[in-house]
Amino acid sequence: MKVVAFNGSPRQKGNTYHAIRIVADELEKEGVATEIIHVGEKTIKGCIACGYCSRHKNETCVTKDDEVNGWLQQMKNADGIILGSPVHFSGIGGTMKSFLDRAFFVSSVNGGLFRHKVGASVVAVRRSGGISVFNQLNHFINYAEMIMPTSNYWNIIHGLKPGEALQDEEGIQIMRVLGKNMAWALNLVKNGKGTVKEPEQEGKIFTNFVR
Numbered sequence: 727m728k729v730v731a732f733n734g735s736p737r738q739k740g741n742t743y744h745a746i747r748i749v750a751d752e753l754e755k756e757g758v759a760t761e762i763i764h765v766g767e768k769t770i771k772g773c774i775a776c777g778y779c780s781r782h783k784n785e786t787c788v789t790k791d792d793e794v795n796g797w798l799q800q801m802k803n804a805d806g807i808i809l810g811s812p813v814h815f816s817g818i819g820g821t822m823k824s825f826l827d828r829a830f831f832v833s834s835v836n837g838g839l840f841r842h843k844v845g846a847s848v849v850a851v852r853r854s855g856g857i858s859v860f861n862q863l864n865h866f867i868n869y870a871e872m873i874m875p876t877s878n879y880w881n882i883i884h885g886l887k888p889g890e891a892l893q894d895e896e897g898i899q900i901m902r903v904l905g906k907n908m909a910w911a912l913n914l915v916k917n918g919k920g921t922v923k924e925p926e927q928e929g930k931i932f933t934n935f936v937r
Contacts, residue, residue, distance in 0.1 A: 727758045727912050729844075730800050731808035734822025735766040741850035741891035742766075742810045745883045745901050749808060749848060752905025758806070758912060763797060765825050766812075770794060772824040773831060780835045787828045798829050798839070806844035806912050807872070809863045816855035818862050830866045838871060838927060844911045845872035846904055849882045850891055856882035871927075875911040877904040 731750060735742035743762065750760040771789050778788035785802070786795045801807055809826070811818045818826070833839040847863035849856045860880055867874050881904055883897030884890075891897060 727805040729806035730804040734811035734819045740888040741885040745848040746810045748901035749905040756909035770824040779832045802839045810848045813851040813855040816858040840870040852886045875907040
């Protein structure tokens with residue numbers, strides 16, 4: 727099994743990375759391969775609402791001069807996905823948000839590429855705003871009909887300077903428990919395929935309130 731994790735921090739080895747790394751270590755103990763992709767330092771354009779992905783349904787975004795389409799295929803081929811972000815004004819880092827908007831929309835209009843994959847969010851924060859970002863990341867996982875493992879608290883770790891999160895004993899435990907529960911969920915999905923019938927996917931109903 728394979729999990730791909732996305733680090734939305736501009737700092738490659740900052741506290742968001744350490745949060746993801748703790749989860750990944752637990753996954754790897756259970757035989758789950760992990761790859762961490764650094765998104766936060768890249769230049770990623772936002773969705774331009776052109777409708778290309780909806781019209782062509784070829785699993786690609788019209789914007790080809792960044793790495794989103796390649797990452798999208800890695801997500802499609804993975805068994806699980808981890809989304810990690812620092813907190814910028816109580817919100818997701820801008821580059822990460824642009825990536826997620828495009829990747830998850832392409833997934834949704836191409837039959838739900840991430841449906842029933844195991845997905846988890848982790849957040850690194852200095853002090854406040856972590857819950858807001860945790861909720862924002864989880865909105866993507868929820869919308870994609872993914873399976874979300876939990877921990878013994880919200881998946882947030884605290885620290886300012888790179889590496890300070892490793893002094894947050896409770897945060898470390900949260901990430902460690904998340905990794906164990908994610909590995910368990912991945913094995914449940916793997917062992918259930920062909921034994922437990924998946925619910926049939928329903929076509930999306932769109933209701934517009936202004937007619």
